[in-house]
Amino acid sequence: MTELGLALTVEDISVGYPGRPVVERLTLAPLQPGSVTAIVGPNAVGKSTLLRGLAGLLPMTGSIRLGRTELAGADRTLRARHVGFMPQTLPTGARLSALEAAIAALSVNPMDAVGAARSAVRRRAMEVLERLGIGALALEPLVALSGGQRQLVGLAQAIVRNPSVLLLDEPTSALDLRHQVRVMQVVRSLAEEGVIVVTVLHDLALAARWADRLVVLCNGALVADGDPRAVLTPRLLAEVYGVAARVELCSAGRLQVIVDGLDAIGSA
Numbered sequence: 001m002t003e004l005g006l007a008l009t010v011e012d013i014s015v016g017y018p019g020r021p022v023v024e025r026l027t028l029a030p031l032q033p034g035s036v037t038a039i040v041g042p043n044a045v046g047k048s049t050l051l052r053g054l055a056g057l058l059p060m061t062g063s064i065r066l067g068r069t070e071l072a073g074a075d076r077t078l079r080a081r082h083v084g085f086m087p088q089t090l091p092t093g094a095r096l097s098a099l100e101a102a103i104a105a106l107s108v109n110p111m112d113a114v115g116a117a118r119s120a121v122r123r124r125a126m127e128v129l130e131r132l133g134i135g136a137l138a139l140e141p142l143v144a145l146s147g148g149q150r151q152l153v154g155l156a157q158a159i160v161r162n163p164s165v166l167l168l169d170e171p172t173s174a175l176d177l178r179h180q181v182r183v184m185q186v187v188r189s190l191a192e193e194g195v196i197v198v199t200v201l202h203d204l205a206l207a208a209r210w211a212d213r214l215v216v217l218c219n220g221a222l223v224a225d226g227d228p229r230a231v232l233t234p235r236l237l238a239e240v241y242g243v244a245a246r247v248e249l250c251s252a253g254r255l256q257v258i259v260d261g262l263d264a265i266g267s268a
């Protein structure tokens, strides 16, 4: 059973690899149901590592609580009940069709599958593929799909169990403009249904348009956290990305980041 309405609390977490600490003692203000938070920052600062830590896929210390339920160190079944994770790339080796991949993800938590008729499982998996606009690809083997199509299957796997917390690692990186909008619309609608969405995004314009909150990482540490309009400033872009950039409001009221070049820090 999902626990809609509960915030996700991330306290004092450290995540990394053997002999390679990446994120150290990070605490975030509670992540609220209905919100989309984008984790942004330059390459190799630890965005995916943080997300994989939140997903329970890397050894970590600290606390990740959904309401009162501690997810750090929780077993796979408990995590799978609450958290959906979409990795940067979906493995191509599996000899599954898109539909079978979605069904397999649905069955990760045995509790969900118990008593569910095969037809109901198949219907739910199909419903999610349709929601993402890839219903026509249901019977295609994963190996025959494009990178973008596989990415959409990865998203289907992450959302098929109706998680309370949805963790997405660059969900739009392989997608064309139309599919980017489609995916972000789905992500927003999931948030409106009460899901807590945390997504790594490189594209700051996309992040500013679709996220309520930006978490900016640099060298594994939190350097800014808040409303995109407050966070995205020329000064932050210079300090974090080493670029000279302007931040402007376009006619639709959206933020645009215009990069003029490398600034003194970046070109040094």
Ligand SMILES: Nc1ncnc2c1ncn2[C@@H]1O[C@H](COP(=O)(O)OP(=O)(O)OP(=O)(O)O)[C@@H](O)[C@H]1O
Binding pocket: 017, 020, 022, 041, 042, 043, 044, 045, 046, 047, 048, 049, 050
């Ligand atoms: N499996 C691993 N073993 C050891 N070090 C790793 C491993 N994966 C990543 N790292 C290191 O951890 C650091 C953070 O990597 P991470 O992938 O979290 O960065 P990122 O901010 O997501 O980068 P990008 O934007 O390029 O995807 C990097 O220095 C990287 O080399």
